[in-house]
Amino acid sequence: MSDVEQSTKPRSGAPADLQDLVLKHARELYGLAYSLTGNSADAEDVVQQALVGALRGIGSYEGRSSLKTWLYTIVINQASKTRRSLRLRKASPLEAGEIADSAARGSGKGATHNGNSIATVDFQIDVATMLDALSHEHREVMVLREMHQMSYEEIAEALAIPRGTVESRLFRARRFLREKFPAYVS
Secondary structure, three states: OOHHHHHHHHHOOOHHHHHHHHHHHHHHHHHHHHHHHOOHHHHHHHHHHHHHHHHHHHHHOOOOOOHHHHHHHHHHHHHHHHHHHHOOOOOOOOOHHHHHHHHHHOOOOOOEEOOEEHHHHHHHHHHHHHHHHOOHHHHHHHHHHHHOOOOHHHHHHHHOOOHHHHHHHHHHHHHHHHHHOOOOOO
16 A cells, blocks of 8 residues: 555544554654754654654645655654754764774774674764765755655655755765765765
């Protein structure tokens, strides 16, 4: 059953169907929120508040976009509200040389940390550092395009901006990353 078909049931009061919808997208929503806020506590708060908002507003969902895009829009808006209200302070991003030094120091093949290979942990740190170096507007489009594989049209709809603005922000974000992190971005 598609999201659009399934999303019509919650309006008629079938909570089990709504729970299925939420569970279907929960991991992706958390990943998006984490990418936008930079820490798990804020990401959990954002997703919780966004889902409460979605529950309240499910009757206004018109089906013009996919349910996934609608939920992403709510999470993006909630992350923006959270960032404004908390005035989140980011740690200063590492310089490109420090990242290269960190990667070069690795702990050898097969080393693990909490069940993850050190290479995986290093990669996650590097990606987070690169995302932190971007402006909020550029981070949003990069996360939606590269991590959540949304189309330009879906991103434009989720952010309520023209497609050309999405393309422009992606171009500028990629150019910035190539210049700031030449060893990592081709």
